[in-house]
Amino acid sequence: MFSYHSGADREMQRMTPDLAYGHDKLAGEAFRASLGMFSKPARQHALPRVSNETELINYMGRKQAAETAETHYITAESQVPILRVGSVISLYSSFLERVGDLSEESLGNFIIIEITHEVSQGSYYKNRFKAIPATIKALPSPKVRMPLAETQMATVLSNADPQGKGRVRVRMNWQTDGMQTGWVRVMTPDGGSSKDVRSNRGFVFIPEVGDQVLLGFRHGDPARPYVMGSLFNGTTGSGGFAANHKKSLTTRSGSTVTFDDTAHTILLQTTRANKIFIDELNGTITISSAEEVNVNTKNVNINASENMNVNVGKNFTMQVGEQSSVSIGKDSSLSINGSSVLSIMENVKSTISGDQTTDIYGNMNLSVMKSVKTKISEDSTYESYGVTTITSQDNLYLKSSTNVDIAKE
Structure with missing residues (x-):
């Protein structure tokens, strides 16, 4: 016999004990003989909900005792009107030892489980009853077919599972006057755990309060419902449009x-x-994004096989904690409509393999706090269309390997 406790994720299974619970001698022998009739035992689920294997073992003991309680029974008639279901009677039998000599022997105590009373005109009375050994541990199981629950429509009343397990409480369509189910599990296309994810691995969509859902029942048992899924209705569903696209x-x-x-x-x-x-x-x-887009990571790589455009409506700030390198395969153009400030705390080295042209349409101020050294490998021409003033706070030297000419045109 097996069972499953979903709250603890506990699977339980046990073999039946196969004990003669309270059987008398005749019933015990019949019970033990029946064990060899089937080489492979049947496997079935426990009808009641059990929480642990101790409860499962106790249930199996009671069930086997009840199923075999009528292995040995008696039927009899009497004229004792006080007998009723549950009455315990003592049964004796006479045995003929020899001619004219009878002995009486007790067959044990029996409990009446069925009785029919018959009365008629005058003082006529008789009853017929069925009784089983009073030593049994459980009464016979009633011959009642267990109900088989079919799928049910229901409405979600709450999804605030007090244990935080993702269960819902619903009201089935036939329930009225505040009736509701207990906390019911929800089926999902994928759900469980893994080595890295302890809970909520898979597809986590819990129905909302007011949603219509369809209930199924494990083993067809009304006491074991689960939500199979949610249902749209005429006011909540619009479908996937005409082409279902x-x-x-x-x-x-x-x-x-x-x-x-x-x-x-x-x-x-x-x-x-x-x-x-x-x-x-x-x-x-x-x-x-209505506000910001933030990218936080260890490394960022952006590869564009063709063009890349960056448009900033207002301010642009770039901060590099250590080194920065920019490599441009061909031409580069930088256009600044306002002022530009370049602040470098250490050395600057510029290498230009071709020509350099600098056009300044305003004033130029160059301030060097220490020495300036300019080395020109070929000719150098400085041309001024206004006054040129050279001022030195100390000596001024002009040196040439050949001539120094200062001329007025």
């Missing part, structure tokens, strides 16, 4: 994931217009 997941607050098989798009969207839009036909992925 849209599939979606929508939460209670309105956040959605929508799959469009016609447009070949996937849209993840919140109620505040934060979106991730994947367009398969145009080959684009668009991320939109």
Whole structure:
């Protein structure tokens, strides 16, 4: 016999004890003889809900005692009107030892389990009864077929499981006057645990209060319901449109994931217009945010096989904690419509393999706190269209390996 306790995730199974519980000698011999009739025992679930193996063992003992209680029974008639179901009687039998010599022997005590009273005109009375040994540990099981529960419509009343197990409490359509079920488990396409995930691994969607659901019953037992799934109705469902091209997941607050098989798009969207839009036909992925987009990670790699455009409506700040390297394969253009400030705390080295042209349409101020050394391998020309003033606070030297000419045109 087996059973399962979902709250503790405990599987239980035990072999029946095969003991003659309270049987008299005749019933005990019949019971033991019956054990050899079937080489392979039947496997069935426990009808009541049990929490542990001790309860399962106790149930199996009671069930086997009840099922075999009528292995030995008697039927008799009497004219004793006080007899009733539950009465215990002592039964004796006479045996002929020899001619004219009878001996009396007790057959034991028996408990009446069925009785029929018969009365008629005058003082006529008689009863017929069925009795089993009074030493039995359990009364015979009633010959009643267990109810077989079919699927039921229900409405969710609560999903606030006090144990935090994702169960719901529902009211089936036939229940009235505040009637409701206990806490019922919910079926899901995938659910369980793993080596890395202790709980909630899989598909976690608990029905909302007011949702219509369909109940199934484990083993067909009315005491073991579970939610098979939710049902749309005429006011809550709109379907996947005429071509059934849209599939979606929508939460209670309105956040959605929508799959469009016609447009070949996937849209993840919140109620505040934060979106991730994947367009398969145009080959684009668009991320939109009402406020900020934050990327936090150890390393970030962005590879664009063609163009990359960055547009900033207002301020742009880039901060590098250590080294920065920019490599440009061909031309580079930098246009600044306002002022530009470059602050470097250590050395600067610029290497230009070709020509350099610098055009300044305003004033230029160059301030060097220490020495300046300029080395020109070929000719150098300085041309000024205004006054040129050279001022030195100390000596001023002009040196040349050949001539130094200062001339007025």
